[in-house]
Structure formats: structure tokens, C-alpha cells
Amino acid sequence: MLSVDYISFNNKLKNVNPKLKVLFATVSLFVAVLSKSAIVPLLISLIMIYLTLFKAEVPKKIYLTLLTPVIGFGLFNLVFMGFWYGNTSIISFEIFNITIGFKKEGLELGLLVFSRMLGGVTSTLFLALTTPMTELMYVLRDLKLPSIIVEITMMMYRYIFVLLDELIRMQQAQETRLGYVNLKTSYKSLGMLAVNLFIRTFEKGEKAYIAMISRCYDGELKSLTKIENPKLAYTLLVILFGIFMIILSYLTKYMKIL
Known part of the structure; x- marks a missing residue:
């Protein structure tokens, strides 16, 4: 099974400047989350999905596995808000003499929350699936975050x-030892797994720390690579993209999809 870490090192956008990707994803994330219009986050989601699947060529199965729970929770939230918020009914029906219906205001609010959620998550997935964690840590260090963090x-x-x-x-x-052959055995195996997993990982951590000490670890992880700043033209392009999305969000603030 491919891991997120493996995909981040093996995609078509891996060699794009990580500082540029961090800037692009961060701008998109904040614009999507703070947008007053559902149109802008949905547009950002489409852009991020396109870049992740068709430019970076991240495996579609892995991407859908990560995105499906978010979509499911967002749709549940949309339906819930449609039921409970607002006064103007779009569709209504009776169950045991109780009138239940979808309210226009609730659906509009639910759609806005869903679009914000989708825009934020797709922006985060774009960064996580196209940029190795080591490069992200270097960018954070370059931003003068405390080295201990x-x-x-x-x-x-x-x-x-x-x-x-x-x-x-x-x-x-x-x-292989039939540890999950029935419910009783599964519970027993699960308990043993939890206990032994903690012990084994603790031992591995101690061994890794000893190995680091033997290699002159002094409390700070050294980076042997230097990441150059992105070209000014690309940086300005990302900033202009963010400004355009902010303006579009303002212009479509009162535009209703429903």
C-alpha cells in the first residue's frame, strides 16, 4: 500500500519549489476558509483536485480514500443544517404527523460550510501529497519558527x-497464527497488539536516539540541503491569484446557488 510519505516523494510536482507550493496552498486555504461565497471555495477545490490528480499524477484511489470521508461528513452537515436552520421550506413532508422539510437558509449555510471544508482540505492534500515532509520542515525553519517546535x-x-x-x-x-478467527480471539489479539505495540515502538525510539547520539546529535537536526526562494514572477502570480479569488469572493458574496 502506498503511503502519503511515499507519494510526496514520487509525484510529478515533487521538484516544484516547496516554498512556492506552501505559499500557494496557504493562500488558497485561507481564501477558501474565509470566503463569504460558496463559489470561490468550490472553484479552489476544482483547481486543487486538477493539480493533484492530473499534474502531480497522485493515484486516484489513494486520493479518493483521503477525500471521501470529508465529502461524506460535509454532505451530512449540509443535510443536517437544511433540516434545522431557517424558515423558508423548499421541500417538506410529514412523518407521524410531524412536518419535516429542507429549509432554504439552512441549505445555503450548509453549502457554504461544505464548500469551505472542501476547499481547505483539498488545499491541504495538495501540499501534503506533493511536498515531502523534510522540505516542509525546512520551509518552517526558514520562516524562523523555533527549532524545537x-x-x-x-x-x-x-x-x-x-x-x-x-x-x-x-x-x-x-x-498467520489465526489470531482473528473469531470474536473472542480477536479481542484477545487486539489487547496483546496494543500492549506489545507500545513496548516495541518505545524500544525502537530508544535505539534511534542512541544512534543519533552516536552521530554527534547535539539537540538540533542539521539540514544538508538549501532550498532557494522561488522566482519573483511565480510568487507574484500566486499573490495575484489570491487577490483575484478575494475579489471574486466579494463580488459573489450575495450570489445564491440555491
Whole structure:
């Protein structure tokens, strides 16, 4: 199974300047989340999906796996708001003498929330799936964030995959020994998995720390590469894109889709 980390190192946009991608994704994220119009976040979502799937060529199955829960939650939120908020009914029906209907104001608010959510998540996925975490950490360090925060973040990210790898190994070993053949055995295997997983990952962490100390680790992770600033023309293009989206959001503020 391909991981997010593997995809970030193996995509068609991997060699694009990471500072430019961070700027583009951040501008798009804030414009989408703060937009008063549902049109702009939806437009940003389409742009991000196009860049991620067709320019970066991220596997569609992996991308849909990551995006489907967000869409499902957004649609649930849209239906919920349509039921409970507003006064102007679009569709109504009775169940046990109780009138239930979709309200126009609630659907409009739900659509705005859904579009914001979709725009923000697709912007984040674009950055996560096209930019390796090591480069993102370098960009954060270049932005003068405290080194301790950057290093803790990097360590946490690294040990997510250590934990996941150990989990898969142990689960596969249990399955080969019929550890999940029935419900009772599954509960027992799950308990053993949780206990042993903590111990094994703790041991791996100690070994990794000893290895770092033996290589002159002094409390700061050194970066051997330097990322150049993006070209001024590309930076201005991203800024103009953000300004255009802000203007479009203002112009479509009172435009209703429903």
C-alpha cells in the first residue's frame, strides 16, 4: 500500500519549489476558509483536485480514500443544517404527523460550510501529497519558527510511520497464527497488539536516539540541503491569484446557488 510519505516523494510536482507550493496552498486555504461565497471555495477545490490528480499524477484511489470521508461528513452537515436552520421550506413532508422539510437558509449555510471544508482540505492534500515532509520542515525553519517546535514535529511525523510499520508487522503475524478467527480471539489479539505495540515502538525510539547520539546529535537536526526562494514572477502570480479569488469572493458574496 502506498503511503502519503511515499507519494510526496514520487509525484510529478515533487521538484516544484516547496516554498512556492506552501505559499500557494496557504493562500488558497485561507481564501477558501474565509470566503463569504460558496463559489470561490468550490472553484479552489476544482483547481486543487486538477493539480493533484492530473499534474502531480497522485493515484486516484489513494486520493479518493483521503477525500471521501470529508465529502461524506460535509454532505451530512449540509443535510443536517437544511433540516434545522431557517424558515423558508423548499421541500417538506410529514412523518407521524410531524412536518419535516429542507429549509432554504439552512441549505445555503450548509453549502457554504461544505464548500469551505472542501476547499481547505483539498488545499491541504495538495501540499501534503506533493511536498515531502523534510522540505516542509525546512520551509518552517526558514520562516524562523523555533527549532524545537520544528524538530518535535519532524520526530512525531517520523514515528507515525515507525508505529504504523510495526503495527502492520505484528497484525500480519497474528493473522498467520489465526489470531482473528473469531470474536473472542480477536479481542484477545487486539489487547496483546496494543500492549506489545507500545513496548516495541518505545524500544525502537530508544535505539534511534542512541544512534543519533552516536552521530554527534547535539539537540538540533542539521539540514544538508538549501532550498532557494522561488522566482519573483511565480510568487507574484500566486499573490495575484489570491487577490483575484478575494475579489471574486466579494463580488459573489450575495450570489445564491440555491
